[in-house]
Amino acid sequence: MATTTTERSAVVIGGGLIGCAVAAELRRRGHDVALLERAVPGAEASSAAAGILGPQLEHEEDGPAVDLGLAGREATLAWARVIAAETGVDVELGEPGALVKALDDDEARALERRVAWQRARGLRAEWRAGERAAFLPDDTTLDARRYAQGLAELAKKRGARVTAGVPVVGLVHDGAAVCGVRLADGSELRAGHVVVCAGAWSTIVPGVAEAAGLSHGAVFPVRGQIVELAGTPGLVPTMVYGGKGYVVPRKDGRLVCGSTMERVGFDKSVTAGGVRMVLDKAIKLVPAIAELRVNATWAGLRPATADGLPLLGKTRAPGLLLATGHLRNGVLLAALSGELVGALVDGEEPALARLCDPGRLAR
Ligand SMILES: Cc1cc2nc3c(=O)[nH]c(=O)nc-3n(C[C@H](O)[C@H](O)[C@H](O)COP(=O)(O)OP(=O)(O)OC[C@H]3O[C@@H](n4cnc5c(N)ncnc54)[C@H](O)[C@@H]3O)c2cc1C
Known part of the structure; x- marks a missing residue:
């Protein structure tokens, strides 16, 4: 792999929604970008998500997190149009409401x-x-798998070098600064900026927690289980939400029912109790779905932080940035996170990023 260390170059670790959005935005701003994904883009939480863009339904109280969510919803709707225009991928925005x-x-x-x-x-x-x-x-939905695919395509179309099947196993330092990443074959990829977007694994990527001054558990997994039902188009016209459960209709009639919030480590099992809890809530919300066939079940690991807000921005180690910890709102906040990280890399100071400064959780 070619190495480069200029200020206008970045390595992005992780190819979920956040990593792909960051890579796409950094390319738009003219940076040279390499994205490294240990599996395939969208392999983890990003393709497990229900796809709710719900800043108004998500927050019980007013506050800065609502501002972040509202800006996230606006950015996502704009990026959905950009993705369609630049890649041809339709992220299937749902019926609004x-x-x-x-x-x-x-x-x-x-x-x-x-x-x-x-x-x-x-x-x-x-x-x-x-x-x-x-x-x-104004709250709405999209198809998270299509969004993950669309963002990965966008990053590639704009010229990011997206490599699948390559885990990052360490950081490369130049004094206190981080100037690249180390790969399993011992090679190094150098860049002016390293952006960690490794989801629930972000602070266990070797060297990241130490360099950022965080604990290894600063970002931790919260499992969410989903049950997909075989509905018909129009049966549930818009998403129905309540008691932290939901039924999200897809255009073709499938109904995505979710979800649990479980601290069980890096275990992605679907369990009997989880499925029961998801279906109990979903049937309370929309009793008519009790008769529908179960299409599929799956689980994903949300990247969580102690205060429920993302870690977005520069760390104490020059050259090392984090874009992770989006918990239940990574779909909602991916586009905005891309925009904020792009601005921070270019030395701007967007007000919304202050709330998510990784320094607040530093040891
Ligand atoms: C069941 C469920 C429902 C959800 N519903 C919604 C919703 O309706 N709305 C919403 O806004 N959010 C929702 N979310 C949350 C959302 O899915 C996440 O916040 C978001 O996907 C996080 O994206 P990410 O890119 O940070 O993480 P991920 O998608 O987990 O991506 C991280 C990537 O990093 C890679 N990686 C890890 N370690 C390394 C390494 N060392 N080297 C290279 N690559 C590495 C992984 O393979 C992975 O692909 C839901 C989540 C779940 C689980």
């Missing part, structure tokens, strides 16, 4: 409060007292 149902009295009161603060800040949200539900017309 989310019906958020209260499953008990406490949830109903919380949901009514949520509608009130969202309307007060100028967002569209409607309380439907008769249904004990809120309708959020």
Whole structure:
């Protein structure tokens, strides 16, 4: 592999949604980019996701995380158009709108409060007292597998060198700075910037936690299980959400039901208890789906952090950046993360990135 150490070059570790978005944006900004993925792009959490773009349904309280989510939704919709134009991949945006149902009295009161603060800040949200539900017309969905494929294509089309089947096994240092990565065959790939987008594995990529001043557990896996049902188009017109469960319709009628939030290490098993929990919630939300055939089940590992916010930006080691820890919102925030990392690499200081500064979790 060719080596390069100029300021305008980057190595991206990991080919999930985040790594591909970062690579695509850095290419747009004129950097030389190599992306290294140990398996294939989209192999992990990114292709397991339901694809909800739900900043309004995700947050119970107002705050800076909502600002991040709203900016993420806007960026994703813009990138969906760019992906279609530059690669021809349709990420299959869903029918806009989310019906958020209260499953008990406490949830109903919380949901009514949520509608009130969202309307007060100028967002569209409607309380439907008769249904004990809120309708959020601007939250929406996409097909996460298609999005992962589209972002990988976008990065490649723009000239990033995307290599599958190559795990990064270490960092290369120049004094305190990080100036490249080490591969299993002992070779080195040098670059002005190394961006770690290795999902739930980010702080166990050898050398990353040490260089960034983080613990090995700063990013940890949270398992999510999904059950896909064989529905028909129009049966569930828009996504239905409630009690942290959801039913997301795909264009062809399939229904993606999720999900669990489990701290079980790097175990991607689908379990009887997980499937029961997912289906219990889904059937409460949309009773008619009880009769449908189960198409498939799967599980993925969300990259989590202690405060639930991503780690996005420069670290104490010059040249080393992190773009990870997106937990339940990696689809929603991939495009925005690409934009923020691109800006940071180019020395800009976008206000939204401050919230996600990796330094806040440094030891
Ligand atoms: C069941 C489930 C449902 C979800 N639903 C939603 C949703 O509806 N909306 C939403 O916004 N988010 C959702 N998410 C969250 C979202 O999927 C994640 O936040 C997002 O995919 C994280 O992307 P990533 O690129 O950081 O990680 P990943 O997709 O896990 O990618 C990391 C990549 O790094 C690679 N890698 C790891 N170590 C190395 C190494 N040493 N060298 C090279 N490569 C390496 C891995 O192989 C992997 O491909 C869901 C997640 C799950 C599991």
